[in-house]
Amino acid sequence: MTQKHNSLVEIQNMAFSRGSHVIYEDISLSIPTGKVTAIMGPSGIGKTTLLKLIGGQLNPDKGKVLFDGTDVHQCNRNELFALRKRMSMLFQSGALFTDINVFDNVAFALREHSGLPEAIIRRIVLMKLEAVGLRGAAKLMPTELSGGMQRRAALARAIALEPEIILYDEPFAGQDPISMGVLVKLIRELSDALNLTSVVVSHDVDEVLGIADYVYVLADKRIIAHGTPDELRLADNPQLKQFIEGEPDGPVPFHYPAPDYKKELLSGLD
Amino acid sequence: MGLTEQIAKLGRSAIELVTGLGRAGLMLWGAIAHRPRLKKGLPLLIKQLYVIGVQSMVIILVSGLFIGMVLALQGYNILVGFGTEESLGPMVALSLLRELGPVVTALLFAGRAGSALTAELALMKSTEQLSSLEMMAVDPLRQIIAPRFWAGVISLPLLALMFTAIGIYGGHIVGVEWKGIDSGAFWSILQSSVEWRQDIVNCMIKSLLFAVVVTWIALYRGYHVIPNPEGISRATTQTVVQSSLAVLALDFLLTAMMFGS
Numbered sequence: 168m169t170q171k172h173n174s175l176v177e178i179q180n181m182a183f184s185r186g187s188h189v190i191y192e193d194i195s196l197s198i199p200t201g202k203v204t205a206i207m208g209p210s211g212i213g214k215t216t217l218l219k220l221i222g223g224q225l226n227p228d229k230g231k232v233l234f235d236g237t238d239v240h241q242c243n244r245n246e247l248f249a250l251r252k253r254m255s256m257l258f259q260s261g262a263l264f265t266d267i268n269v270f271d272n273v274a275f276a277l278r279e280h281s282g283l284p285e286a287i288i289r290r291i292v293l294m295k296l297e298a299v300g301l302r303g304a305a306k307l308m309p310t311e312l313s314g315g316m317q318r319r320a321a322l323a324r325a326i327a328l329e330p331e332i333i334l335y336d337e338p339f340a341g342q343d344p345i346s347m348g349v350l351v352k353l354i355r356e357l358s359d360a361l362n363l364t365s366v367v368v369s370h371d372v373d374e375v376l377g378i379a380d381y382v383y384v385l386a387d388k389r390i391i392a393h394g395t396p397d398e399l400r401l402a403d404n405p406q407l408k409q410f411i412e413g414e415p416d417g418p419v420p421f422h423y424p425a426p427d428y429k430k431e432l433l434s435g436l437d
Numbered sequence: 438m439g440l441t442e443q444i445a446k447l448g449r450s451a452i453e454l455v456t457g458l459g460r461a462g463l464m465l466w467g468a469i470a471h472r473p474r475l476k477k478g479l480p481l482l483i484k485q486l487y488v489i490g491v492q493s494m495v496i497i498l499v500s501g502l503f504i505g506m507v508l509a510l511q512g513y514n515i516l517v518g519f520g521t522e523e524s525l526g527p528m529v530a531l532s533l534l535r536e537l538g539p540v541v542t543a544l545l546f547a548g549r550a551g552s553a554l555t556a557e558l559a560l561m562k563s564t565e566q567l568s569s570l571e572m573m574a575v576d577p578l579r580q581i582i583a584p585r586f587w588a589g590v591i592s593l594p595l596l597a598l599m600f601t602a603i604g605i606y607g608g609h610i611v612g613v614e615w616k617g618i619d620s621g622a623f624w625s626i627l628q629s630s631v632e633w634r635q636d637i638v639n640c641m642i643k644s645l646l647f648a649v650v651v652t653w654i655a656l657y658r659g660y661h662v663i664p665n666p667e668g669i670s671r672a673t674t675q676t677v678v679q680s681s682l683a684v685l686a687l688d689f690l691l692t693a694m695m696f697g698s
Contacts, residue, residue: 219568222571222572224572244576248574249574251571251572251574252574254572255572256572258565258568258569259565260564260565262564262565262568262569263566265566275573275575276573276574276575279574
């Protein structure tokens with residue numbers, strides 16, 4: 168099931184739950200180096216949780232998450248921080264620091280970790296902002312940016328330290344068609360130009376299938392399908408078809424589990 | 438509710454309390470138990486001193502002035518009946534130094550700066566800014582919590598001194614300028630009554646301990662908030678209520694220790 172070679176991230180037989188609510192029962196997957204891998208699935212299935220498990224922000228109940236062969240959850244804090252300098256995450260909200268401007272947001276990690284002089288940092292930041300088309304917005308505060316621009320500024324910040332992997336958490340959520348098109352193009356181009364490994368968590372089927380090299384689909388606490396976008400489009404798994412074609416009812420029911428409708432309506436009428 | 442359920446509920450509350458204290462302790466330990474980073478830490482501290490300390494000055498100074506004036510007016514009305522209105526100076530000064538200065542400043546600080554700290558941290562958590570710091574391999578305890586904690590600990594004693602000083606000035610306005618007490622008597626009796634160790638140092642000790650408690654509660658409530666509108670609202674309220682009650686209870690303990698014998 169998993170690709171064993173050239174994988175930057177490997178998840179092996181991982182289970183995770185929040186209290187009594189099981190999120191993953193036993194999942195295994197691998198993220199190939201230098202490729203765009205998409206993790207798809209319905210809302211609330213735990214896609215963001217998966218990114219937090221890869222980043223070591225959450226601990227699995229069992230199983231392993233290996234980053235370049237290192238078990239993320241066996242690291243002490245210093246080792247974990249050393250690993251995180253090699254990864255980057257684009258949060259769904261952008262998560263820009265609202266008390267500093269766009270330039271300082273992008274420069275933040277460089278100032279913390281690179282030890283470079285300010286003149287070099289300035290040039291790097293301007294280059295990153297140019298890459299996402301926001302060099303002109305360097306002096307604006309995050310609150311002065313549109314949602315799409317915030318996402319792009321966050322992307323510039325995410326690539327500032329030139330990480331080996333970027334974890335994208337719902338990058339297209341709430342974006343207008345133009346912003347979405349810009350983000351799709353940026354993710355693909357950055358991945359190709361910098362030889363980045365990208366993990367895109369999303370439920371925007373068309374956009375994701377358009378840029379991903381490999382796709383995993385999560386549902387029912389497990390991986391229900393995986394393959395290239397073309398393989399998934401041709402698959403006859405009804406649960407997968409329902410998700411890809413956006414049908415409201417099917418193996419994933421439209422209705423939340425409830426008692427009999429007629430009985431409930433008529434109850435209490437005595 | 439049955440007896441068993443009541444015992445279980447009590448047990449849950451006790452576990453939650455102990456867990457909360459443990460979390461708060463770990464948070465503070467993680468924030469301050471490090472070698473100071475002057476180059477990176479100092480600008481962060483200065484910014485927070487401005488936000489937490491300087492921006493609280495207006496409410497502290499205005500409140501101090503009015504409380505000093507009210508205290509002097511009420512005091513004058515009582516003292517004049519005994520013909521001891523010259524004692525107004527020490528009455529105002531000792532009331533402010535020993536009790537009202539540290540306590541009222543801490544209560545105002547909890548409402549002005551404590552609630553703002555909690556709301557700020559809670560919003561940072563709900564907008565994933567704290568998570569993004571973690572993912573950038575930057576410890577939010579050192580980057581966010583530590584400068585705010587130290588800024589609170591430094592600011593509150595200084596604000597209490599300002600509150601007390603302007604309160605005494607307010608007492609002077611009412612007693613000397615308005616009611617006609619002799620200015621020389623007001624200041625000389627005040628000076629001879631106030632002791633450095635007993636009054637001023639104890640005022641600073643109280644303020645310092647209140648500063649630790651209020652800032653700690655505010656930071657803990659913000660850092661461990663449930664990141665939704667209800668959670669943020671609840672955390673902000675809890676900061677003001679819990680730190681106010683803690684200040685008042687701690688004040689009684691400290692007063693009993695300092696002035697009880």
